[in-house]
Amino acid sequence: MSQLILLRLAANDGRRKKTMIRNTILVLFLLSLPLTLAAKGDANSGKEKAKVCKACHGLDGKSVDPSYPNLAGQHASYLHKALGDYRSGRRTNLIMAGFAGPLSDQDIKDLAAWYSSQEGLKDLSIK
Numbered sequence: 001m002s003q004l005i006l007l008r009l010a011a012n013d014g015r016r017k018k019t020m021i022r023n024t025i026l027v028l029f030l031l032s033l034p035l036t037l038a039a040k041g042d043a044n045s046g047k048e049k050a051k052v053c054k055a056c057h058g059l060d061g062k063s064v065d066p067s068y069p070n071l072a073g074q075h076a077s078y079l080h081k082a083l084g085d086y087r088s089g090r091r092t093n094l095i096m097a098g099f100a101g102p103l104s105d106q107d108i109k110d111l112a113a114w115y116s117s118q119e120g121l122k123d124l125s126i127k
């Protein structure tokens with residue numbers, strides 16, 4: 001009789017452990033979500049942040065004047081690299097050094113997500 005109770009307790013313990021492991025995995029997954037979002041960059045915040053860049057590159061990355069490069073539809077990885085390089089001084093341009101200098105890593109990801117999500121590279125009407 002007491003052996004049966006012990007067996008039951010052991011079985012219960014095993015089930016509890018499984019639930020605990022499942023819950024731990026779920027919590028870890030949920031905790032990793034914001035990191036995944038942050039790693040990708042958020043286009044909506046990028047649009048907000050692009051207001052500073054609008055005077056030259058246009059809000060959607062279609063530049064107001066041919067002397068400023070179009071950013072619309074450019075690959076996010078390219079934009080990310082270009083902004084990082086201006087910020088670190090590896091790529092030198094007086095104007096862009098001033099604008100990229102204060103950007104955080106997250107700002108760069110968000111701006112890259114915003115401009116790369118715009119129609120552009122394939123739109124041959126933009127100059």
Ligand code: HEC
Nearest residue numbers: 052053055056057067068069079082083093095096099111
């Ligand atoms: C006053 C005008 C001006 C403003 C404002 C400005 N830029 Fe620029 N941007 C330029 C010019 C000029 C270049 C070309 C510089 C060069 O030759 O490297 C450039 C280049 C770039 C490039 C590289 C494009 C390429 O094809 O290599 C990126 C990316 C960029 N800007 C992003 C931004 C972002 C993001 C902002 C806002 C935070 C911003 N710029 C604000 C004038 C501006």
